[in-house]
Amino acid sequence: MSTPDPDVYEQGRGMDAHNQVMRRIRAQNQQSYDPHEPTRVWLDEDNTPDGVRQSLTIILNTGGCRWARAGGCTMCGYVAESVDGGSVSHEALITQIEACLDHEAEQTDTPAELVKIYTSGSFLDEREVPARTRRAIAETFSDRERLVVESLPDFVDDDALADCMHSGLAVDVAIGLETATDRIRHDCVNKYFDFSAFEAASETAVKNGAGIKAYLLMKPPFLSEEEAINDMIRSVERCSEYAHTVSMNPTNVQRYTMVEEIYHDGGYRPPWLWSVATVLEATADADAIVVSDPVGHGSDRGPHNCGECDEHVQIAIKDFNRRQDPSVFEEVSCDCERIHAGVRKRETSYNQPLIR
């Protein structure tokens, strides 16, 4: 079981090296952000255990992830030190929430049943979001159906959960597990915790009546396309024992990351959208809702196929997210499927990427 402070995990040669490199890369980022504005906010619809629901997604600017300050994950470009001083006050966070509500009110008359709050860090980390802020936010959304909050597993404890659940909302904790394979999570993603920490956090959540939404990352650096697919199939299967929803997302090349450095020098290609489809199809029987939201699909820096079929495959994935019916993928086909099959067979970590 992990201790609740990610800082102590900065140990071991591999992790040292990854963190050192990530700090150097992140230091090149000169941007700074206003603590009174949310990083992003948008409306969408999501498949939840209660069915497909309107959703309000909020990326809260909390000053960023504690792990990212130590160096952090190789693919994560979400700002680490986005605000001066590194922390955002209760008042500023509440101002951000109000801005999100205004945004929602401008877009729609019916408030979303599902509210998702991400911080690119941990909503349950006292240093990022103080308890009274958590309570105030849960209060604000008490008229909704379900609240999803992002957190590293370390911070999932009875008190933090109680702060979110006191208003009677259904609460899910979204955990960036990335993969069920500890070795890949450590060495390719540079995320410090073990699968056992995810298991423990899940048990704590369930004990408190909350749910778990697991986030997986397809194709961190150093894996071939086939290794990435197999890792995801295994991971979806393993974490559906704990999570009612699994969001399996292909890596995209974000700025100021190690992935970007490798991509820039010709050593990385984001996964194929066919690979996403392959995993969703293969895990359709898993005991969880499995969804995927390919960011930057069809672009060089995002998951992509040949350029002709990307949009169709993306639509099929979105369709699968809602219906969980693998037959949606029978509706799309393209000549490039045989190239994808060839890449799966021929790509290795020492010759990747075979095809850009």
Next chain:
Amino acid sequence: MTEYFEVIERDGPARIGRLRLATPVATPALVDEVIEDAGSLWPTERDAPDGDDESLTILPHRAFPAGTASEVQSAFAVEPDSVSFPSATVISRETASDYNTDAYVLSEASGIVGNARAFVETIVDVRASIPDDTGLFCSGVATAANAAVLAYAGIDCFDTHRAYLRGLEGFYQTTDGEMFLEDLSELPCACAACQQSREAFGPEDCAAHNVNALRASLATVREKIRAGTLRSYIEGQARHEAWLTATFRRLDQQYGYLEERTPLVRTAEILASSDDTMRRVEIQRFADRVCSRYRNRFDQPLVLVPCSARKPYSSSQSHGQFHEAINYRAHTVSMTSPIGVVPPELEYTYPAQQYDSVVTGRWSESEIEFVANVLKRYLERNDYPRHIAHVPPGGYQEICERVEARTDVEFEFTVTEHPTTDDALETLSETLSGESTFRKREREHNTVRAIADYQFGAGAGDELFGPISVDGYLPGLRVHDDGGEQLATIVPQYGTLSFTLAGAQRWNESDVPTNRVEIDPFVPQGSVLAPGITSASESIRVGDEVFVEGEKAIAVGRAKMHGTAMENSSRGIAVEVRHVEER
């Protein structure tokens, strides 16, 4: 120790190798079918592979793709266990080192192919870090068009992945590049996959064709290496793709890398058909040695004459006419593109007999400047009482004028139209009236000494030989000391000296830098193999004379690998022994 790979022949950095599996593979070659990948350690731990002699096993690896930070590489680098079956280690530019395997797999290959600068720097670096007698494998990069340049750079093993997948993508590949299959009206190839109508030819066929074309391209490369003509080939072939041309030009800038691997002599002809030929090691080395090692030993005036198409020059009709007019009253030096200036003593010396150029009478600016630079350096080192330029107007005279402007030398020009007109020859003869003549014997002695200077270093001709006598006919002279013991022979084919044991011992004892090879206590029979060598001079090039010394024997012979390769190879013939003596 390299056990299952051996270098058989060398042509610059390119080599014919032998992957010594149950069924041996001649490289450069496709190795897909003999590769066993024990797997990546990134996703999981791996069991030690069993291996077998049917395949080249890639040991469990953590590959670092192009762009991986060095901190990450040093933290995650894997040192493979030593195994007794044919094996390869996955390396990067940064982790490249001697891991005791037969071959090395370069993990950045797909990232650097297409980028001439990164590619050249990486390959030069990696080759310096792994033993010379090991195979270098680049996976996922070879095409019919790039195979020759990749092999020329020093890569031995390839696979079909890129050619195949590009075919599926609809790119039809040939040695001159890639075309969109959909743009083709017919199939410009006679391979098995192309034996069908254009309409029926689909992506799978295109993939099969690309692999066939790559296979044929590699067979061509092997033949070019065996013939010693790979460089001439790529000067033409690489021109179809910008990055390939940039790659061999950038390799020319890595002169040390190429020079170390370029033989002293070849049998193959050099055709100078572009400016790139001028940057070849053979051309640069000849010009440099003429300007820095050779010294004129004649007292007569200098007569510069144009080169002839026929080699050696003295056998040509025009040079016969010059010779008649000059009649031993001058030192007749030929001016030529692309090799610069050729004193008569060195007209047999490689590549003076082995080059040919495309003659149109129109000189390019770079040819003029190259020869002018060589002539200037030559004249700064060699004093003559008079300088006569018996050269036609145009490029030749332009060169002389540039040299006049940059030195104190003033030329007497003896040609107004063409150097072989009666007028011109008469003017030349009259210009030399009253000059003393040299004797045939003097010319022969000077030839021996000049070749020694060229081959062994400035001053070697005097230092090595002292008083000598010669017999035989030019160029096949035999050299004796004043006691009558034979020291050396000029090899007519290459215009180089080969020593007798007495000559080699003299070389070893002299102040002239000696190419020395030290061996274990044994008596070499016919050849010295690399594992028997304890040390070798770094200066040794393929084709060089070498003096071999060990506790049990001394010997003289000709180098079959460069000095560094002799030191770090564990297989292959290093020296072909000519004479040996037990001690």
